[in-house]
Amino acid sequence: MNEFSRLRQEAGYSIAQAVEKLGYCERTIYRWETGESAPRKAALETLRAIAKSKPPAQGSFRFIDLFAGIGGMRKGFESIGGKCVFTSERDRFCVETYLANHECDHEVAGDITTVPVGDIPEHDVLLAGFPCQPFSIAGVSKKNSLGRLHGFRCDAQGTLFFDVARIIEYHRPKAFLLENVKNLVSHDKGRTFEVIRRALSKELGYHIQTRIIDAKSFVPQHRERIFIVGFQENNGFSMDDIVLPDTAQGPKMSSILHPEDGSEDAELRYTAGPKAKVLDKYTLSDHLWGYLQGYAEKHRAAGNGFGFGLVGPDDTARTLSARYYKDGSEILVSQGPRKNPRRLTPRECARLMGFDGRDGKPVKIPVSDTQAYKQFGNAVVVPVVEAVARHMQPFITGAAGADRTAEPPKAKAAAEEEKVVA
Incomplete structure (x- = not known):
């Protein structure tokens, strides 16, 4: 989701309301919404001010x-x-x-x-x-x-x-x-x-x-x-x-992995020491790592795509599942050639699912690692739900009103352009 679209939704405006409030034609607003062209700085500042002055009213x-x-x-x-x-x-x-x-x-x-x-x-x-x-x-x-x-x-x-x-x-x-x-x-x-x-x-x-x-x-x-x-x-x-960010430009694993360089505080259940290194219990045993490699090779030889998923800081992970607690095979973090890979910690799973949000407040994990893996593997990705919720908001609260019709924005924009040309 681009900045204009995010600010428009946070301000509680539909496309039609943005046209009326900002004073630009609908075709221009739609281009800003879809990222086809860069929005005017004044329009962004106006939306930012409105959004800031209208914090969500709990219980609306x-x-x-x-x-x-x-x-x-x-x-x-x-x-x-x-x-x-x-x-x-x-x-x-x-x-x-x-x-x-x-x-x-x-x-x-x-x-x-x-x-x-x-x-x-x-x-x-x-x-x-x-x-x-x-x-x-x-x-x-x-x-x-x-x-x-x-x-x-x-x-x-x-x-x-x-x-x-x-x-x-x-x-x-x-x-x-x-x-x-x-x-x-x-x-x-x-x-x-x-x-x-x-x-x-x-x-x-x-x-x-x-x-x-x-x-x-x-x-x-x-x-x-x-x-x-x-x-x-x-x-x-x-x-x-709903305008979503380009998946090709999405965040990489470095954004959710423990940095292990002392830049974050140790969380004793998952990390320790002055550099907050991930605990060794998350590193796969020689036996399990050998089994997963053998299993993957057997299926590779048979022409199947089954096997483990090995990721580094610049990668995107496979889907986290509720069975992750069993062997972690779908998302294994590389630790270099001299050390077996490791599972994600439950804290990293929380980040991977968007539960540790933009407010910096980490979700509390009161349960065992096994239960935490099941819970995050079964959960929704929070920022995805937030994006859908923001898109639904004006229709839930009535802010969309009668100014929003069933006609798609592209069709309305084309009709508006025809009027201008005429």
């Missing part, structure tokens, strides 16, 4: 956090002024980390499948990073002949998406954001996503937008996830309008 809208994990989705929406009024997470270790990092004036509910929808507070936005499960889809005609309900109540019964859908159906939030793995679209030969799409748009009546976003725009990790946004109203919101 209410949201609920389902399948909350350690709170990555929550961090993204608190950053734009939302207030979390309900949380559900059944893993007790995740709850421990969640409560260590978030102030809750409500209890964290456990298994969402046991929570009556009437016990969930009213909310404006629903957030859910629900697990991907296959659905059993039978023909509607057969269900009708048996006198059974069809639609998501039957198709999705017994899956965790069913609980997301029943909450949306009951509370009718203004908007929702769902996150899942990229393969959700092809999961179970496309049946899973078809049930989700049909339930949200056809049965529940929401206008939905999807986009697969690679987190390496923000962090040194190739991590593709699908984001599904839904609004009650057809308000012109488009996921395609």
